[in-house]
Structure formats: structure tokens, C-alpha cells
Amino acid sequence: MKKNILFFCLIVYSFLELSFHKIERDTFQSEIFVRIVNESKFELTNISLFSLKFNDLNLYKASRYKVLNFNKNSDDSMLYLTANNKHFALYVSPGLLNGEYSYIIDSLSLEKRYVFITKIKD
Amino acid sequence: MKELYILILLFLGSNLYAQAIRKNYLEMTETEKVNLVNAFYQLRTGADLVNDLANFHATFFNLDDSSNPTGLDIHFNLPDEPERDIFLAWHRRQMFEMEQAMQKIDSNLSLPYWDTSMDQSLSSPLWNQNFLGQFNNDWGLDRDLGDFGSLPTPQEITDVQAIVDFLVYSNTFERGTPHAGPHRWVGGRMRSSASPRDPVFYFHHTNVDRLWAAWQEVNQSSTFQRTSMIRYDGTYVFDGKTLPLVNPNDILNIRFFGTFYAVDGLSKLDNYTVSNTYNIQENFYYQFTIQAGNNFIIPSGSDCKFESVNEIILLPGFEANIGSSFKAVIDIQQNNKLSISKRGDEIVRNRIPFEDVGELVNVYDKFDNLEANIYFSEPFPNPFLNKITIHLTEKINKGEVIIYDLMGRIIKKQKVYKIDKIEITNLIELAHGIYILYLFDENNKLLINKKVIKM
Numbered sequence: 228m229k230k231n232i233l234f235f236c237l238i239v240y241s242f243l244e245l246s247f248h249k250i251e252r253d254t255f256q257s258e259i260f261v262r263i264v265n266e267s268k269f270e271l272t273n274i275s276l277f278s279l280k281f282n283d284l285n286l287y288k289a290s291r292y293k294v295l296n297f298n299k300n301s302d303d304s305m306l307y308l309t310a311n312n313k314h315f316a317l318y319v320s321p322g323l324l325n326g327e328y329s330y331i332i333d334s335l336s337l338e339k340r341y342v343f344i345t346k347i348k349d
Numbered sequence: 350m351k352e353l354y355i356l357i358l359l360f361l362g363s364n365l366y367a368q369a370i371r372k373n374y375l376e377m378t379e380t381e382k383v384n385l386v387n388a389f390y391q392l393r394t395g396a397d398l399v400n401d402l403a404n405f406h407a408t409f410f411n412l413d414d415s416s417n418p419t420g421l422d423i424h425f426n427l428p429d430e431p432e433r434d435i436f437l438a439w440h441r442r443q444m445f446e447m448e449q450a451m452q453k454i455d456s457n458l459s460l461p462y463w464d465t466s467m468d469q470s471l472s473s474p475l476w477n478q479n480f481l482g483q484f485n486n487d488w489g490l491d492r493d494l495g496d497f498g499s500l501p502t503p504q505e506i507t508d509v510q511a512i513v514d515f516l517v518y519s520n521t522f523e524r525g526t527p528h529a530g531p532h533r534w535v536g537g538r539m540r541s542s543a544s545p546r547d548p549v550f551y552f553h554h555t556n557v558d559r560l561w562a563a564w565q566e567v568n569q570s571s572t573f574q575r576t577s578m579i580r581y582d583g584t585y586v587f588d589g590k591t592l593p594l595v596n597p598n599d600i601l602n603i604r605f606f607g608t609f610y611a612v613d614g615l616s617k618l619d620n621y622t623v624s625n626t627y628n629i630q631e632n633f634y635y636q637f638t639i640q641a642g643n644n645f646i647i648p649s650g651s652d653c654k655f656e657s658v659n660e661i662i663l664l665p666g667f668e669a670n671i672g673s674s675f676k677a678v679i680d681i682q683q684n685n686k687l688s689i690s691k692r693g694d695e696i697v698r699n700r701i702p703f704e705d706v707g708e709l710v711n712v713y714d715k716f717d718n719l720e721a722n723i724y725f726s727e728p729f730p731n732p733f734l735n736k737i738t739i740h741l742t743e744k745i746n747k748g749e750v751i752i753y754d755l756m757g758r759i760i761k762k763q764k765v766y767k768i769d770k771i772e773i774t775n776l777i778e779l780a781h782g783i784y785i786l787y788l789f790d791e792n793n794k795l796l797i798n799k800k801v802i803k804m
Contacts, residue, residue, distance in 0.1 A: 273414045273415055273416065274414075275413075275414040280414070299524060299525065300520065300521065300524065301427060303411070303425050303524070304524065304529060305411070305425070307411065307413075307414045307415075309415060309416070314407070314408065314410065314412075314415050314542070315407075315541070315542065316407070316410045316411060316424075316541065316542035317540055317541050317542075318497075318498075318529055318532045318533045318540045318541075319497075319533075320497060320498045320533060331764075331766075333764055339489075339538070339541075339543065339546075340403075340404070340407045340541060340542060340543040341491075341538065341541045341543065342541065343762075343764075345764045345766065347766050347767070
């Protein structure tokens, strides 16, 4: 009888242990960090990436990383910013793998209304 | 008894009136394709409707994160903001504005659609240099086909079309791959809020509109709280003319514009009364089968023409009333290649990039002052078709690849970071010929300077 109880406890413990690790992995998978690096010649304001707000960025400055918990039904898969009183918007994709991503604003074309970016996994 | 007048003509004369059937671009005749491309080029001259629509779209794309967050905008309003939502109706009206402008140039044109869930190849006829491919260089669109995200799958289209609630449908469609996917996939201007600068924007949004029209046929539940739309609020002036006020709830049925979508070789014309609201004569032109019936009415005093290259079928429910003008025409000129080539020569296709190409660089001067080539392998393959790869013997922290043509114009720019292998892709659209490839390091020091040949 004691053996059965012990065996039962062992199974329950194993199940909980596996579940705990699964939860840990799921949580870990959702940990994507993003930041903005301004390498353009403009001061950037009204910055938003995947509906995450960022502080204004002076020339050649980088933001802090922010955790990305992207909701495809309510968050914009977009980069928005304002430079020289013009609004810019660019369709972007969130990273699929956990990690830290830098969205580097290489340059802006005021006439084309286009943001040239490079996305790198740090 | 109502009298039916049917006149079968075997010769197509000049047509002065507007076209009402939108079709997959794959179903366009060669003449239609040539004339459509010509019309895009012509629209860039004078008041430049292409640029005006793009600038407006960019300015009012989404103001949530701007200094005017409560201002009316076009994109990404949520289902709990029904007082702001306008996405589907605004683009429907935008397509109609563009289509009307094209029909002033060529009355037989309509905006075609790109079925993005079925037509996904990089070598699709859509990107042919004789079709939309030519705009990439001519208008400086910087497309990167396939580099950013994917096009929608048929299942994704099925899933979104199955949503019943209108606001959820509109939101899911807009944010998801059915709408956003092609913007990312095409890249360049299409990725930006100025996406209407790329003609493929109109092909994509005509497809978006087609899918909404199909959804509305089934669900009949589209509704908007707004009673006018920015640009179409009765105040906006383009080319000296004030655009009319449009209530989005008046255009829930695409037939409001006298427009029908043809699918898979069949254009079904039904449940419509010809009114000549927008056109003196409503002309339904289609290469394949036109089938009219089921309450398609041409009332007294109205004017309508069906024209097909192959077949016109009139079914019960089709009525042409006494006093109406109706013609059914078989277009036999379509196989006349001489005629097609003449039409292609009608308009000069000027290169009109949206921005100056930049300071011209004397390529040969730089070529003569080569830095030591110590960091790289030979670019390969050379000649190339779509991609060039360069292996570096040392990893560079940061650099930039620039490809020039022999006129010194920048053809492509690409930043590189912390890599020892450079891949420059999406070169298939470059014209055949010789190009110069440069790689600069972060200090703007020239590392590579090679002549490469596009096959």
C-alpha cells in the first residue's frame, strides 16, 4: 500500500514538474525584447513599435529594450514615428524567436515618406 | 410586353464610355495590360493623382501616435472604436477615384485585382518587366519581393471570410495577412504609409475590396458610424475640382458604383439596374463569359453595352426595356497583334521616380582608386540573375553595399551588420547589363569595388 502511495506521489510530482517546466518554456518563448536605434539624421518623436510607445530619440541614440507581448488582434504590426513634422509608418513583423531585437532607423526619406530600417537580433 | 433589343456587332469601334467589370489581372487582354500601364504613367503627369493619393494616405494613415491622436484617420481603428472605423469603405472609394481617373484616359479600363493567396511566385506575370515590374526602377519603388513576411494562404482568406461580426471582420482582415501581408511581402513603398505610390497597391486593394464585396453578399451587415470620410467629405480639392461627399454606408454594395467582379472566367451580372450615374454609357467588357440575368435591368432612357472576346449569355431576369439602348458585342480585334503594338506606342513611358536619384557619382573615378581587395571573395554568381553572394575573410561590424548602374545612379542600397557573408537579393528586376558593386565599412572606407553583370 505504501509503495502504491509512493508511486502515485511520484507520478503526481513528475506531472507537476513537467507542467512547471512547460509553463516556464512558454513564458520564456514569449519574452521578446525590442528597442529602437536612431541612426538617422533626424530627431524622432511619437515613436511606436508594435503599439509599444518609446520615448523621443535624439540623433544616434538607442532606446531601452521593451518586452513585446504582441496581440495580433489589437496591436499594430507597424513602426510609427514623426520626424521633421512628418508622420511615417512602416509595416513590420515581430520576431518569432525569443531574444533581443534592435530596429535600427538607418535613414528617412522625407519626400518618399519612407523609413529605411534594419532589424537585427542582438 | 417589354421589348428586347439585342444587337450583335462583329466589329469594335472606338469606345468613349466607362468599363464596369473588374477582373483578375491574369484575365486581362494584352491590350488591356498595355493600356493600363500607359494610364499609370499618364496619371503621373500634370496633377499626379498617384502621388496625391499616396501623400493623403500617408498623412492620414493612423494618427493614434501623432500629435493629433483624435484626428480622423484611415487605418487600424479597433472594433471598440466604431466611431472611427473606415478602413474598407475608404479604400473602396479610393479605388473608384483611381478607376475613374483611368477611365478618362481609356474608357475600357477598370482596376484589376491580384489574388494574393493564389498568385505568389516571384516570377509571376505580375512582376514582368512589361507589366508592373517596370515601375520598380522607373518610379524608384525599391521593392524587396518576399523579403518581409508572407502572402496570405487560402486558408487564412477562408478563415477571415468566415467571421460574422463586421467590425471584427474588418479589424482581423486589416491587421492580418490578408491585408497587411502583401504590403510587407512586396516591400519598398508598399511597406510604408505611402504605399499608393506603387501601382500594385491598387491591384492589392481591389482584391481586398473584392473579398469585402463577397463577404457583404453573404452577411449583409457592414455598417459605419461615420457619415463622411476624410478626402471624401465634400471639401477636398484635387486638380481644381472638389471631390464629392461620400457616406460610407451608401457604398456598402459595390454595385453602387456600377461595378462587378469577374472570377475564373465568368462575370455574373445580376441584381442591378443600369442608371448611368457615373457613365453616359455603362460598358461591361470582359475577355471571357459575360452572363446577365436575375434582375439585371436596363430601364428606359439608359445606355448599356456588353462586350466580350468570347461569349455573352442572357438569362431569364435580364431586361432591356423599351426606350433603352443596349448592345452586345463580340470583340474580334483582340488577336490583332499589329493593333496591340500600335496601342503600346501611344504613350511615352517616362521615368518619374518619386525622388531625385541622388547625387550622381563618377563611377570610374572610384573604380580607378581601388582600395586593396583583402576582405572579400569574388561576388558570385557573376553574371547573376537574382542574387549575389560575397564571402568576407573577416567579419565586418557594420557596412553598406551600394549597387550603381553605369550612369552612376544608385540602384540598390543595403546595410550589413556583423556578418561575414553578404547576400544581395531581389535583383531579378534589374535590366540586363553591367553594374558596379561597392561595399563600404562603417568608416565609409571602400572595401569592395566590383563590376557585376546582370544576365
